[in-house]
Amino acid sequence: MVEHVAIRGRGIGKSFTVGKVSTRVIDELSVDVASGELTLLSGPSGCGKSTLLAILSGLERPDAGSVEALGEQVWLLDRKALQRFRLHHIGFVFQGFNLFPALNSVEQVELPLSYLGLGAEETRRRAWAALDEVGLAHRRHMRPAELSGGEKQRVAIARALAKRPQLLFADEPTSALDSVSGQTVIDILHRAARVHGTMVLCASHDPRLIAHADRVLRMEDGRVLADEHHPHPPMGAHTTS
Amino acid sequence: MxxxxxxxxxxxxxxxxxxxxxxxxxxxxxxxxxxxxxxxxxxAAVYINASRGQIWVGYPGTQSIDLGRSIPRDAQMRLLMNPQVAQVEPFQWVNGDWRGSRQLGSVSVFVSGIDPAPDGLVFARAIPPALRARLEEPGAIIVDRADLPKLGIQVGQSGILNGQRVYLVGTTSGLRALGGVNIVTSLATAEQLNVGGDPRPAYYVARLRDPARAAVVAAQLDPHDRQRRYAVWSASTLAARTIHYWLFETGxxxxxxxxxxxxxxxxxxxxxxxxxxxxxxxxxxxxxxxxxxxxxxxxxxxxxxxxxxxxxxxxxxxxxxxxxxxxxxxxxxxxxxxxxxxxxxxxxxxxxxxxxxxxxxxxxxxxxxxxxxxx
Structure with a gap:
């Protein structure tokens, strides 16, 4: 089972200080997240799920603890190495879709690929395949202004998937979407985990997601209160919190 | 990408x-x-840029063309002795006081005395040969058309310059001066207007057989002597000296x-x-x-x-x-x-x-x- 663990967080702690008030957001938290699963971090807003996501994904440095991702101690890497690690292994989907208004769907997806140094043909091929995978092949040449919210989020997912990351992080990916679009997005994320064996870690307070997750970590006040495995075919995950 | x-x-x-x-x-x-x-x-350098000669001879150390002083006539001989020189022509500079109509009072003017021959060098680019020939008439002057309001006359009318009556025979463009009005006359008319001044010209202008050799020939012709009574420049050098002087003199x-x-x-x-x-x-x-x-x-x-x-x-x-x-x-x-x-x-x-x-x-x-x- 251990070989399926993609991320291992140990003793993670994080506080934010505003003025003279210091707030403990994550408290001595340890967690393992497995490949090939859609893991959901759920809980009320302010429970620390987005912060945990940021720490596990190499965006926010923790005050204490360590994160081992794909066998690499993430927070021992320098800034450039960390950037390179993210480039090669990590995909992100954010609540705001953050698409460049000037680019059409293919270009949105090609843009991060271009930093990987792939050839023009391979870049185009991967971008088309990724758009195909999220069901937007017919929207390839449209700009964000011409797409619905759900379609924009699917372009953002295609942008993250085209790099073929082993780790995919999604922060509130369905919060800004109607139920049908939200459902589509969940299905795509779930399929990415199943088909590509990607670790998908999703922070959300959207209750619709719970039914689709392979595993749900319920968080409150910076701790994991419950770790639930759902009856999808499991591929292995543990918390040691 | x-x-x-x-x-x-x-x-x-x-x-x-x-x-x-x-x-x-x-x-x-x-x-x-x-x-x-x-x-x-x-x-300020219009006298040089509107003329055809490549060599200018003037008083040593002259910083700007309008500051010229008379130089000895033997400079002309020295120029002609050089086989590179095809043509030499004097250029007279006289400061003048213009009186047109009573309302305008007096105007400070710069009189340029030039050779009115059709192949004359000075102002060859600004004054066409037919107009130039009209300077042969005693007392004839030519000015820039933009200066007419300052002088208060029209072509065919006359005015008083340094106490003598002169006639405007025509106008041209590209002759405007800095801080005054340029008035072009023949050398003979300029001599008459130069009341009490040094009758020797302020400059000699020379045309070379090979215009490209201006700098070399200017260096050859310059006496390079501490006691020299004239100095020789290429036209572009004197123009640059003049513009430089005005740029910095005026701030x-x-x-x-x-x-x-x-x-x-x-x-x-x-x-x-x-x-x-x-x-x-x-x-x-x-x-x-x-x-x-x-x-x-x-x-x-x-x-x-x-x-x-x-x-x-x-x-x-x-x-x-x-x-x-x-x-x-x-x-x-x-x-x-x-x-x-x-x-x-x-x-x-x-x-x-x-x-x-x-x-x-x-x-x-x-x-x-x-x-x-x-x-």
Missing amino acids: VALARKTLVYEWRRYLPASLAVAFSGMLLLVQLALVFGIFDS AGLGVVFMSLVVFLVGTVITSQTLMGAVAGSISEYATLNALGASHGALSRVVMEQAGWVGVAGLLGGGVLSAMVLLLAHSQDVPVGITVAGVTACAVLVMGITLFSGMLAVRTLRNADPARLLR
């Missing part, structure tokens, strides 16, 4: 328009002020530098603010790219490329604007002078404005912290 910088510029052109306009107007201001200053001070040179600094500052403030606004407006998108692994260097290159294109668009716009303003100035007889070096200097300064602004805008990218997208 996705051309993010260019596609964004084209798609969101309204956002970048103020920057390009700021650059265009900065470029126009720089170029027009330079053209005006050079135009004005070029007219205009410093004015140009100061104005350029002000334009640079204003252009940079507007351009950088626009670019910063554009970067700030796309900060989440840049942060997302950074999260996905694009380095800050790669994002900075996008911003710098945008600045570069804004600069190129501004340069083109500024070029069109400048051309329009300068054509308008030219049509109104406002002296303007454009040199390749001047245009190049303005273009470099304008690109400097955009690249400097780009660097300031790149600093805004520091806010593209992907962790903020998760708060």
Whole structure:
């Protein structure tokens, strides 16, 4: 089972200080997240799920603890190495879709690929395949202004998937979407985990997601209160919190 | 490679328009002020630039052509003895006092006495041969048409110059002087007007068989002697000395530098603010790219490329604007002078404005912290 663990967080702690008030957001938290699963971090807003996501994904440095991702101690890497690690292994989907208004769907997806140094043909091929995978092949040449919210989020997912990351992080990916679009997005994320064996870690307070997750970590006040495995075919995950 | 910088510029052109306009107007201001200053001070050297000779002989140390003093006549012989010299001609300079109509009072004028022969050298470019021939008439004068209101006469009318009656036989353009009015007469008329002055000419002008050898021949002809009574320059050297003298004598040179600094500052403030606004407006998108692994260097290159294109668009716009303003100035007889070096200097300064602004805008990218997208 251990070989399926993609991320291992140990003793993670994080506080934010505003003025003279210091707030403990994550408290001595340890967690393992497995490949090939859609893991959901759920809980009320302010429970620390987005912060945990940021720490596990190499965006926010923790005050204490360590994160081992794909066998690499993430927070021992320098800034450039960390950037390179993210480039090669990590995909992100954010609540705001953050698409460049000037680019059409293919270009949105090609843009991060271009930093990987792939050839023009391979870049185009991967971008088309990724758009195909999220069901937007017919929207390839449209700009964000011409797409619905759900379609924009699917372009953002295609942008993250085209790099073929082993780790995919999604922060509130369905919060800004109607139920049908939200459902589509969940299905795509779930399929990415199943088909590509990607670790998908999703922070959300959207209750619709719970039914689709392979595993749900319920968080409150910076701790994991419950770790639930759902009856999808499991591929292995543990918390040691 | 996705051309993010260019596609964004084209798609969101309204956002970048103020920057390009700021650059265009900065470029126009720089170029027009330079053209005006050079135009004005070029007219200080009009005697040289409107003439055909390549060699000028005058009083040693003369800093500006209008400061000439009489030189000995044997200079002419020395010139003619050189086999390179094809033609030599005296140029007389007389300061004058003009009295036209009573309402205008007196006007300080510069009288240029030239050889009215059809192949004469001085002012050959400004005065056509037929008009030049009319200077043979005693008391005949020619002026720039833009100076007519100052003198208060029309062609065919007469006025009093240094107490003697002279007649305006025609006008031309490109003869405007700095700080006075140029009046062209024949050498004979100039001699009569030179009441009580040194009858010897202030300059000799020579035409060479090979115009390209002006600098070499000028060096050969110059006596190179501490006690020399005349000095020899190539036409371009004397013109440059004259323009240089006026630029610094009047403080205009410093004015140009100061104005350029002000334009640079204003252009940079507007351009950088626009670019910063554009970067700030796309900060989440840049942060997302950074999260996905694009380095800050790669994002900075996008911003710098945008600045570069804004600069190129501004340069083109500024070029069109400048051309329009300068054509308008030219049509109104406002002296303007454009040199390749001047245009190049303005273009470099304008690109400097955009690249400097780009660097300031790149600093805004520091806010593209992907962790903020998760708060």
